[in-house]
Amino acid sequence: MVRFKNRYFLCEIISEDLHFQQSIDEWAVHNTVKNVVARMHGDFGLACCSIAFSVKYLNAYTGIVLLRCRKDFHRLLWSSLPFITHLESRNERYRCSFNTLHVGATMRTCQKFLIHHNRNQLLVLLRNCTSEDRQAIQKSVQSCKFVGEEQYNSEDEESKDEESDDSMK
Amino acid sequence: MAGFVDLNIPHLPEKESLQKLVASAAHLGYSTVAINYVIDYEEKKKEVVKPISPSELFTSLPMVQGKSKPIKILSRLTLVVSDPSHCNILRARSTNIKFYDIFAVFPKNGKLFHVACTTLDVDLVCINVTEKLPFYIKRPSVNVAMDRGIYFELVYVPAIKDSTMRRYTISNALSLMQICRGKNIVLSSAAEKPLQLRGPYDVANLGWLFGLSESNAKAAVSTNGRAVLLHGEARKTAFGVVYTMKKPRTPDEDDSTPATKKVKMAL
Numbered sequence: 001m002v003r004f005k006n007r008y009f010l011c012e013i014i015s016e017d018l019h020f021q022q023s024i025d026e027w028a029v030h031n032t033v034k035n036v037v038a039r040m041h042g043d044f045g046l047a048c049c050s051i052a053f054s055v056k057y058l059n060a061y062t063g064i065v066l067l068r069c070r071k072d073f074h075r076l077l078w079s080s081l082p083f084i085t086h087l088e089s090r091n092e093r094y095r096c097s098f099n100t101l102h103v104g105a106t107m108r109t110c111q112k113f114l115i116h117h118n119r120n121q122l123l124v125l126l127r128n129c130t131s132e133d134r135q136a137i138q139k140s141v142q143s144c145k146f147v148g149e150e151q152y153n154s155e156d157e158e159s160k161d162e163e164s165d166d167s168m169k
Numbered sequence: 170m171a172g173f174v175d176l177n178i179p180h181l182p183e184k185e186s187l188q189k190l191v192a193s194a195a196h197l198g199y200s201t202v203a204i205n206y207v208i209d210y211e212e213k214k215k216e217v218v219k220p221i222s223p224s225e226l227f228t229s230l231p232m233v234q235g236k237s238k239p240i241k242i243l244s245r246l247t248l249v250v251s252d253p254s255h256c257n258i259l260r261a262r263s264t265n266i267k268f269y270d271i272f273a274v275f276p277k278n279g280k281l282f283h284v285a286c287t288t289l290d291v292d293l294v295c296i297n298v299t300e301k302l303p304f305y306i307k308r309p310s311v312n313v314a315m316d317r318g319i320y321f322e323l324v325y326v327p328a329i330k331d332s333t334m335r336r337y338t339i340s341n342a343l344s345l346m347q348i349c350r351g352k353n354i355v356l357s358s359a360a361e362k363p364l365q366l367r368g369p370y371d372v373a374n375l376g377w378l379f380g381l382s383e384s385n386a387k388a389a390v391s392t393n394g395r396a397v398l399l400h401g402e403a404r405k406t407a408f409g410v411v412y413t414m415k416k417p418r419t420p421d422e423d424d425s426t427p428a429t430k431k432v433k434m435a436l
Contacts, residue, residue: 079378082371083329099197099368
């Protein structure tokens with residue numbers, strides 16, 4: 001018995017708009033990606049990509065998206081991702097761009113990569129932050145332990161990177 | 170493995186927007202960028218300006234994503250030529266031209282394309298992507314260019330901006346691929362805004378749309394860009410082998426007596 005092989009795209013949504021974070025949901029991403037595939041590859045491409053296509057994970061605060069599609073057609077999806085220029089949700093357009101961080105065969109490898117990536121990002125952010133932020137981060141790192149999905153809370157920008165780690169677990 | 174290279178960051182008059190552009194390129198994972206200065210003879214913009222130096226632009230260079238190294242900033246000069254006499258500037262050893270690391274030409278007709286591939290001393294030949302290709306690309310000139318180590322540049326941002334441009338980009342790219350079979354291609358951005366830049370893996374995958382194979386597409390953003398840099402650097406050397414540079418002098422070496430005489434005096 002064989003099983004279906006999938007590919008998972010770990011993407012980062014880059015945007016300069018400040019209202020972007022609150023007003024984005026999984027359906028907006030889903031529709032945007034489907035529209036851009038239809039625009040790039042036509043009806044055939046849309047039909048191929050929509051087999052088992054889904055948005056598996058979305059973190060609006062860090063702008064991380066995990067998309068799934070079948071392995072046979074992942075090239076079609078990947079080649080249309082660079083042509084996304086805006087997301088549409090609630091009749092408003094937010095200018096943004098997708099940056100593929102990792103393409104994995106399982107969600108597990110994507111999660112591992114994301115944890116690694118966020119750790120690196122935190123180091124970069126630590127280099128140019130103020131001393132108060134640094135202390136807040138130290139406190140949150142020292143008190144860090146694995147709790148359930150709902151029990152974490154975040155105060156500042158930097159701790160959001162860790163937050164995404166926790167919520168993926 | 171060589172780092173990722175983006176050879177076409179346009180030179181913007183505002184320093185702040187240029188900083189943002191370079192910083193976002195570093196965030197996406199490019200380890201080398203080249204700032205592009207265009208000289209267009211039809212617009213009467215003839216003077217060769219001195220390129221902006223990285224220290225002028227940044228106090229501390231932005232770090233490349235995934236590596237703990239600062240980004241490398243180079244300068245590149247692009248000549249838009251529609252007449253053979255326009256290329257004389259490359260031969261003239263004027264003061265400002267020696268500051269540039271990479272030379273590129275943008276030929277407007279088939280004759281100049283042939284000249285650029287065979288005789289001109291350049292590193293890159295730009296392919297027009299915003300309109301239908303005005304000439305046929307011929308196999309002999311491309312073969313000579315490949316032997317000389319000259320690369321062809323394709324720009325992808327017009328394809329992202331507009332749908333008709335996208336058609337021209339893809340059809341021109343495919344017609345070039347038929348001749349050069351995916352070798353000697355460099356993919357670069359020409360992005361004016363940070364949001365128009367794409368990550369290196371996405372760009373390599375765009376190469377798939379342009380008819381490149383998987384390994385060639387990967388090379389188009391990494392190793393081919395490095396080859397262009399080395400080709401440009403070899404221009405400053407003698408036969409591409411010997412390179413001279415001035416050594417900073419230490420004060421005790423600065424004595425008027427040569428080293429041989431000093432030895433004698435010590436004896």
